[in-house]
Amino acid sequence: xxxxxxxxxxxxxxxxxxxxxxxxxxxxxxxxxxxxxxxxxxxxxxxxxxxxxxxxxxxxxxxxxxxxxxxxxxxxxxxxxxxxxxxxxxxxxxxxxxxxxxxxxxxxxxxxxxxxxxxxxxxxxxxxxxxxxxxxxxxxxxxxxxxxxxxxxxxxxxxxxxxxxxxxxxxxxxxxxxxxxxxxxxxxxxxxxxxxxxxxxxxxxxxxxxxxxxxxxxxxxxxxxxxxxxxxxxxxxxxxxxxxxxxxxxxxxxxxxxxxxxxxxxxxxxxxxxxxxxxxx
Amino acid sequence: xxxxxxxxxxxxxxxxxxxxxxxxxxxxxxxxxxxxxxxxxxxxxxxxxxxxxxxxxxxxxxxxxxxxxxxxxxxxxxxxxxxxxxxxxxxxxxxxxxxxxxxxxxxxxxxxxxxxxxxxxxxxxxxxxxxxxxxxxxxxxxxxxxxxxxxxxxxxxxxxxxxxxxxxxxxxxxxxxxxxxxxxxxxxxxxxxxxxxxxxxxxxxxxxxxxxxxxxxxxxxxxxxxxxxxxxxxxxxxxxxxxxxxxxxxxxxxxxxxxxxxxxxxxxxxxxxxxxxxxxxxxxxxxxxxxxxxxxxxxxxxxxxxxxxxxxxxxx
Numbered sequence: 001x002x003x004x005x006x007x008x009x010x011x012x013x014x015x016x017x018x019x020x021x022x023x024x025x026x027x028x029x030x031x032x033x034x035x036x037x038x039x040x041x042x043x044x045x046x047x048x049x050x051x052x053x054x055x056x057x058x059x060x061x062x063x064x065x066x067x068x069x070x071x072x073x074x075x076x077x078x079x080x081x082x083x084x085x086x087x088x089x090x091x092x093x094x095x096x097x098x099x100x101x102x103x104x105x106x107x108x109x110x111x112x113x114x115x116x117x118x119x120x121x122x123x124x125x126x127x128x129x130x131x132x133x134x135x136x137x138x139x140x141x142x143x144x145x146x147x148x149x150x151x152x153x154x155x156x157x158x159x160x161x162x163x164x165x166x167x168x169x170x171x172x173x174x175x176x177x178x179x180x181x182x183x184x185x186x187x188x189x190x191x192x193x194x195x196x197x198x199x200x201x202x203x204x205x206x207x208x209x210x211x212x213x214x215x216x217x218x219x220x221x222x223x224x225x226x227x228x229x230x231x232x233x234x235x236x237x238x239x240x241x242x243x244x245x246x247x248x249x250x251x252x253x254x255x256x257x258x259x260x261x262x263x264x265x266x267x268x269x270x271x272x273x274x275x276x277x278x279x280x281x
Numbered sequence: 282x283x284x285x286x287x288x289x290x291x292x293x294x295x296x297x298x299x300x301x302x303x304x305x306x307x308x309x310x311x312x313x314x315x316x317x318x319x320x321x322x323x324x325x326x327x328x329x330x331x332x333x334x335x336x337x338x339x340x341x342x343x344x345x346x347x348x349x350x351x352x353x354x355x356x357x358x359x360x361x362x363x364x365x366x367x368x369x370x371x372x373x374x375x376x377x378x379x380x381x382x383x384x385x386x387x388x389x390x391x392x393x394x395x396x397x398x399x400x401x402x403x404x405x406x407x408x409x410x411x412x413x414x415x416x417x418x419x420x421x422x423x424x425x426x427x428x429x430x431x432x433x434x435x436x437x438x439x440x441x442x443x444x445x446x447x448x449x450x451x452x453x454x455x456x457x458x459x460x461x462x463x464x465x466x467x468x469x470x471x472x473x474x475x476x477x478x479x480x481x482x483x484x485x486x487x488x489x490x491x492x493x494x495x496x497x498x499x500x501x502x503x504x505x506x507x508x509x510x511x512x513x514x515x516x517x518x519x520x521x522x523x524x525x526x527x528x529x530x531x532x533x534x535x536x537x538x539x540x541x542x543x544x545x546x547x548x549x550x551x552x553x554x555x556x557x558x559x560x561x562x563x564x565x566x567x568x569x570x571x572x573x574x575x576x577x578x579x580x581x582x583x584x585x586x587x588x589x590x591x592x593x594x595x596x597x
Contacts, residue, residue: 017389020382021403023471027418028406030429034421042427045450049429095314102307112588114314117322119584121532123553124577127560127570128328129321131337151321154314183306212411214535215553219561230413234539238417249421252414260409264402267409271479 028253035060035250042246060246068244069224070251073232076142080228081210083146088153088206089199095154096161097187101170111162118155122215125151130219144220145228149213153206160205160273164198165191201269208263211255229255332570339564351571355559360547364555365575367462371551372531375469379526380519382470383477388507390478391485408475416539419468423454423540430454458548461541465549468536473529477522484518485511520590524583531579552576 030049034042036056047053064070099107099114122129129148138144168191176186192199210228217231224236233251237244333351335344355361390401407415422429431451434440442448454460488511496506512519534553537543543550543558552575560569 013389013392014394016385017400020386020389021400024405024407024475025403027415027422027471028410030422031418045427045432049427049432091313091317094310098307098310102303102310110311114318116584116588117318119528119580119587120322120326121528121553121576121580123532123534123556124329124573124580125322125325127556127566127573128325128332130339130561131328131332131566132321132325148321150317154317155322158314183303208409214411214413214538215557218538219557230411234413234417245421248417252417256406256410256414259411260402260406263409264405267405267479268483271476271483 028256031249031253031256034246035253037246039246060244060250063244064247064250068247068251069227069232069236070247072225073227073229073236074255076226076232077211077228077230080142080145080149081207084149084153084210085203085206087146087150088157088202091150092154092157092161092202093192093199096158097165097191099158100162100165101173107162111159114155115159118152118159122152122213126215126219129216133220139220140222140226142221142226142228145210145213145217148216148220149206149210152213153202153209156273157202157206160202160269161195161198163273164195168194198269201266204262204266205270205273208259211259329570329573332567333574335567337566337570339561339566347567351568355568355571360543360550360555361572363547364543364550364552364572367548367550368531368552371462371466371469372527375466375473375530376523376526378466378470379474379477380523382474383481383522384512386474386478387481387485390482404478405475407472408479412472412533412535413539415472416468416536419464419471420540423464425451425453425456428452428454455541456545458545461545461549465537465540468540469530469533472536473526476529477526480518480522480525481515484515487518488514517590521587524587524590528580528583531583532576 033050033052036058037052038054038057038059041047041052041054044053095114099111101107133139133144133148136147138147172190172194173183173186176190177183181189211230214230217228218235221227221231224232227236229251233248233255237248237251332344334346334348336347336350337344386404390397390404421427428451431440434446434452435450438444440446440452441450446452452460454464492510492514493506496510501509532553534551534557537549537551537554538557541549543554552572556569556572559572560566563569
């Protein structure tokens with residue numbers, strides 16, 4: 001290949017990549033810039049929207065944290081997230097082990113069935129769910145979300161962990177059992193330590209899922225002080241005649257960036273789960 | 282004195298005990314998950330179907346069977362027919378664009394270069410972010426008065442008095458039928474493209490290098506290799522990416538909810554959002570359930586195809 005075509009190829013490559021990166025990151029960039037903009041700067045159409053025409057300010061963050069329910073949304077999201085992660089681990093780890101090791105031939109079929117449950121979307125179930133939540137008197141309570149979110153996280157986590165457990169050689173457990181461990185103990189002492197990265201992937205997946213989830217949170221929760229971030233920010237901070245745009249965009253970007261940083265590290269694992277283990281990434 | 286038969290029985294019972302306890306353990310381990318899924322997915326699923334044939338409302342706890350009345354009623358409203366059309370239109374358009382862009386992006390990301398981790402991070406951001414929050418950024422980008430896109434267009438002389446895009450200095454993206462639909466589709470693409478890209482990348486990296494080397498030795502150029510070697514090989518994975526995209530787009534209501542609330546008028550209304558407006562905000566659970574039920578055939582078809590392509594991928 002001549003020097004010239006190599007140069008051309010790289011230019012096209014990086015040009016394309018630059019466009020994609022810009023498309024992906026532009027909304028975050030705008031949010032980040034606007035977080036520190038003064039009203040006088042933001043609300044003048046002739047001002048360049050990509051730079052600070054006036055000195056940046058922290059006032060919008062003050063407003064967000066001191067005069068809105070944003071800290072409450074964050075707290076609520078953390079409570080729901082932690083509880084749902086715990087429930088998911090307690091239910092999905094044993095289920096996955098059972099399907100991977102103990103259940104035999106029908107374990108595979110049952111695993112696929114459980115994975116299919118993950119494909120049933122909240123938008124199909126939210127109406128009867130709303131009725132059921134009302135029936136057990138959990139309307140407008142964070143507990144309704146704690147109860148319902150595992151229906152999404154358990155199927156996917158079980159599927160993901162099942163793949164993990166299967167990849168651990170049976171001999172290891174059998175050796176432990178020959179040494180006198182029971183099946184249960186060999187699972188706890190031998191299999192679990194080897195599956196830690198799978199468990200961490202499940203924790204990350206489940207936690208981000210509770211942060212992402214929108215429709216159940218929108219349907220079950222009605223008072224502002226019980227909202228979680230994903231609904232609280234767009235519904236409570238937008239409503240009314242006055243848009244506090246900078247604070248609103250700050251609220252979004254302050255959650256988006258840290259969540260993304262954590263998520264990105266585990267994306268490959270989670271995607272391997274999506275492709276049903278067909279791709280060993 | 283212990284006979285051989287006694288020993289055999291003892292061995293046998295010990296074996297049976299081990300077998301039993303394993304079975305016991307597997308049942309105990311699996312039971313919570315099964316109970317959870319049956320109670321909170323199985324029952325609501327059947328209720329979703331049952332509700333669509335009743336006059337269930339938010340306030341009233343009694344149910345009356347009213348046959349297909351809900352379906353007749355929802356079909357009469359133009360909002361529903363538009364939502365049905367939009368759901369398909371948005372999903373198909375977005376997926377076509379996504380699969381093309383994801384192919385290009387995956388090929389770019391497959392090459393080695395410095396700072397690749399940063400590019401990967403930026404590209405994955407939209408998928409990792411809670412979509413309701415990401416869409417707020419777009420809400421500002423499409424703002425009727427302060428849109429940065431408007432500003433750039435005005436700056437380059439493409440928008441404003443005496444320019445090709447018209448005398449107004451604002452495009453008001455979310456206020457016009459075509460532009461609002463385009464806006465919803467763009468945000469859906471923005472959000473789902475990373476998933477498709479990462480799935481395709483995993484597929485590409487699983488192609489054995491000697492196959493590609495062989496193609497090069499045989500004199501196949503880049504495009505030829507791509508279309509005749511790589512694409513056929515990653516076809517099963519590509520269809521998995523596509524079907525997940527279909528499911529996530531078709532059943533999603535967050536983007537139109539935050540961006541347009543189905544407006545202007547009902548031009549960007551989609552099935553799940555219309556189900557929410559009717560069922561929860563309007564309080565007519567029966568009608569809402571009937572609307573949401575229209576998601577099911579598409580889901581079922583997508584799930585079947587996912588299973589088939591995943592199986593094909595395992596074989597190859």
